[in-house]
Amino acid sequence: MATHRLFIPAAAFLPNLGNSNVYPKPSSIDDANDRFPVEILAFKDSGTRIGASARFAIPKNYVGTPKGYVAWKTTATSGDVVWDVDQKAIADGESLDPSTDDDAQTVTTTAPGTARLRKDSTVTFSGTYAPDDIVEVSIYRDGAQAADTLAAEALLEGYFFEWADA
Amino acid sequence: MATLTAPELATIRQEFVKTLAVINITKLAINAAVQAIEDTLTDYVLVAGDAGKTLQQLVSQAVDAATQPFGVTFTAPQKKLLFAYWAQYKYLKDKA
Numbered sequence: 001m002a003t004h005r006l007f008i009p010a011a012a013f014l015p016n017l018g019n020s021n022v023y024p025k026p027s028s029i030d031d032a033n034d035r036f037p038v039e040i041l042a043f044k045d046s047g048t049r050i051g052a053s054a055r056f057a058i059p060k061n062y063v064g065t066p067k068g069y070v071a072w073k074t075t076a077t078s079g080d081v082v083w084d085v086d087q088k089a090i091a092d093g094e095s096l097d098p099s100t101d102d103d104a105q106t107v108t109t110t111a112p113g114t115a116r117l118r119k120d121s122t123v124t125f126s127g128t129y130a131p132d133d134i135v136e137v138s139i140y141r142d143g144a145q146a147a148d149t150l151a152a153e154a155l156l157e158g159y160f161f162e163w164a165d166a
Numbered sequence: 167m168a169t170l171t172a173p174e175l176a177t178i179r180q181e182f183v184k185t186l187a188v189i190n191i192t193k194l195a196i197n198a199a200v201q202a203i204e205d206t207l208t209d210y211v212l213v214a215g216d217a218g219k220t221l222q223q224l225v226s227q228a229v230d231a232a233t234q235p236f237g238v239t240f241t242a243p244q245k246k247l248l249f250a251y252w253a254q255y256k257y258l259k260d261k262a
Contacts (some may be wrong), residue, residue, distance in 0.1 A: 044180060045176060045179055045183070046176050047173060047175065047176035047193075048173075074189075076183075076189035077188060078189075078190050078191070079193065143176070149193045149194055150193065151179055151183050151189060151191055151195075151196050152183050
């Protein structure tokens with residue numbers, strides 16, 4: 001059995017309409033060295049639940065053990081972020097405008113003690129996925145939760161979907 | 167005592183942290199500091215032990231007391247900035 005991951009960069013995510021608290025920004029704005037500028041997604045300290053969405057396809061060799069990893073950084077050196085990851089797997093013939101989720105997971109992660117370190121927040125999925133499913137994924141920062149104490153933007157670099165092939 | 171709402175606190179926090187070179191203060195500590203400023207400027211009644219103190223001193227000691235449980239001490243410049251953003255939001259919001 002081997003474990004695989006696919007990466008969806010932050011630039012592939014669309015912020016929820018009408019919410020200016022999630023927005024794309026050049027990484028150069030927050031980086032000090034700024035040697036590899038890319039577009040990242042900023043989740044403000046808004047005190048509300050704010051999100052963005054993307055799509056990916058389940059690979060042919062998918063068997064099970066699905067997990068998600070929210071890869072992010074921050075300029076803060078203390079505080080926690082509450083991330084929610086919602087997913088819906090859609091097969092041929094199923095609605096691409098779903099009304100429910102297959103998975104809704106949450107994880108609270110403490111910011112590293114050094115600014116701009118990569119931090120992966122892990123969720124384990126329990127829903128059913130199959131090869132060639134189109135997965136609609138939404139990532140939220142739930143600033144309405146008391147556990148979300150980060151007084152800075154949480155900067156999304158991207159999202160890993162992980163699976164096992166046996 | 168006027169309790170600031172979550173959106174009001176979020177607005178002030180967002181402006182304040184932009185000024186910090188290192189953000190090592192949590193939302194809870196900033197919220198407590200802002201509420202202390204609000205309480206001192208709108209609800210404070212002089213007590214004997216505070217006789218002779220300036221308003222700036224009263225605000226400073228209120229912020230210190232409010233943030234002490236979080237293990238945070240705001241510097242004097244930080245207190246002034248936080249006061250400025252509180253005042254900007256309180257007195258300039260909804261103004262043309």
